[in-house]
Amino acid sequence: MNQKNVTIVKTPRPFRKEGAGLRVMGWSWLLVAATLIVLSSPTRAAEPARAHIGFGPDHPLAQSGWRAFGERLAKTKGAPKLSLFLNGPPPSDPVAIESLGRNDYAFGAAALSAFPTAFPYAALLAELGLAGGEDELAAAAAATELLALDCVACRQSFFRRRVVFLGAYGAARYVMLSQAPANTVVAFRSLSALTPGSAWDRLIQRLGGRAHEEDGDPGDLLAKGAITAAIATPMELSDPDVWHHARYALKAPFGAYRGGAAFLGSAAYWQSLTPNERRAVLTATADGIVGVVWGYQNMADAALRAAAARGLQVDVATPQLDEAIRAAIAADNKLVAETAGERFAVRDAALFLDRFLLLYDKFAVLLSTARDAPSAAAVLKREIFDRIPVETYGLTKG
Numbered sequence: 001m002n003q004k005n006v007t008i009v010k011t012p013r014p015f016r017k018e019g020a021g022l023r024v025m026g027w028s029w030l031l032v033a034a035t036l037i038v039l040s041s042p043t044r045a046a047e048p049a050r051a052h053i054g055f056g057p058d059h060p061l062a063q064s065g066w067r068a069f070g071e072r073l074a075k076t077k078g079a080p081k082l083s084l085f086l087n088g089p090p091p092s093d094p095v096a097i098e099s100l101g102r103n104d105y106a107f108g109a110a111a112l113s114a115f116p117t118a119f120p121y122a123a124l125l126a127e128l129g130l131a132g133g134e135d136e137l138a139a140a141a142a143a144t145e146l147l148a149l150d151c152v153a154c155r156q157s158f159f160r161r162r163v164v165f166l167g168a169y170g171a172a173r174y175v176m177l178s179q180a181p182a183n184t185v186v187a188f189r190s191l192s193a194l195t196p197g198s199a200w201d202r203l204i205q206r207l208g209g210r211a212h213e214e215d216g217d218p219g220d221l222l223a224k225g226a227i228t229a230a231i232a233t234p235m236e237l238s239d240p241d242v243w244h245h246a247r248y249a250l251k252a253p254f255g256a257y258r259g260g261a262a263f264l265g266s267a268a269y270w271q272s273l274t275p276n277e278r279r280a281v282l283t284a285t286a287d288g289i290v291g292v293v294w295g296y297q298n299m300a301d302a303a304l305r306a307a308a309a310r311g312l313q314v315d316v317a318t319p320q321l322d323e324a325i326r327a328a329i330a331a332d333n334k335l336v337a338e339t340a341g342e343r344f345a346v347r348d349a350a351l352f353l354d355r356f357l358l359l360y361d362k363f364a365v366l367l368s369t370a371r372d373a374p375s376a377a378a379v380l381k382r383e384i385f386d387r388i389p390v391e392t393y394g395l396t397k398g
Contacts, residue, residue, distance in 0.1 A: 044348070050322075051082060056086065060292055060299055061231075065262050067084075069263065073284045100264055101162035112179070113259025127197070130199050130254070136170030136172075136173060137376060140293050148393075150355055168289070174228055174254035174256060175232070177231075177246035179228050192228045194216065194229045206331065212227050218241075234301075249313070254312040262263075262356060263289075363379070
């Protein structure tokens with residue numbers, strides 16, 4: 001296969017229904033009284049810091065991540081109060097970054113990969129959504145440590161836009177939803193699949209299938225016969241067209257969307273905090289990241305269970321297919337690193353990838369014994385947030 005056939009450029013994107021929900025649900029909750037969640041400490045009288053995010057109340061970022069973040073602040077003596085509003089800009093809207101840069105409010109969230117010029121390393125992380133293994137919390141922790149501690153150019157990109165990076169996240173892991181069983185190497189060769197981005201396009205192509213080059217709605221495309229499968233999150237099964245036409249789900253190392261920042265701060269607000277208050281925010285971010293990732297995981301698991309109860313067959317890849325997928329991912333990681341200079345203006349992509357994989361392996365081991373959210377958050381706190389220098393982080397170019 002020549003390289004031209006495996007380099008379709010398509011921006012990795014969050015879970016499709018998540019994006020649609022942001023445009024409809026996020027902006028329909030403009031009545032602040034209806035969307036306000038106040039999470040505060042009764043011992044502190046200061047005005048609460050406002051966080052505006054473009055997610056509905058049942059979204060994992062709001063329901064699990066930001067709630068855990070706020071609850072940790074509320075339990076911490078001397079920590080800032082938090083008022084959470086669910087009427088923020090969609091995460092892929094430039095306003096999500098611009099509002100924080102203007103200090104319109106203290107905290108927010110954004111799909112950093114939607115702004116590859118401003119945040120090229122985040123765009124690269126999204127393109128590496130297949131890298132590592134199947135532990136999305138380990139991936140989110142690795143991305144957070146990499147962007148916050150190891151990557152000077154990343155910190156500089158946030159500083160230029162007057163935002164402070166606090167924490168990344170990993171969304172629900174992708175599965176293959178298909179009309180026929182797709183758990184063998186032979187089955188992959190007959191697939192025509194819609195995918196979440198160019199890395200997944202290349203995966204399909206490397207294994208002999210055809211990647212659908214145009215973006216679109218999986219349900220519509222399945223109903224029209226334009227595709228036979230889609231790499232997507234299990235939550236797509238809530239779409240009746242997907243459910244009626246995709247009767248098989250394949251669990252394999254298909255990765256996840258990893259190009260977002262679940263927690264960002266305004267640089268001006270961050271500067272106004274004392275070092276102890278900044279430390280409290282960083283500690284709360286560890287709880288928030290665990291909440292987001294496990295919230296996504298719980299939602300995906302519930303969607304698969306519900307679909308299986310209605311007749312969906314959930315398969316796992318044969319050993320031969322699993323091996324072929326992992327070999328294709330390794331080859332693609334190398335391709336992404338080699339072309340990152342041209343695509344993202346990132347010149348040290350190979351080192352960045354190696355560091356991400358090393359950090360992923362570290363967190364996969366450390367988190368393997370975490371039995372609950374507090375113990376998982378403790379790992380992130382110890383390995384990442386306790387090491388961030390609160391006297392200078394987010395306040396200087398480096």
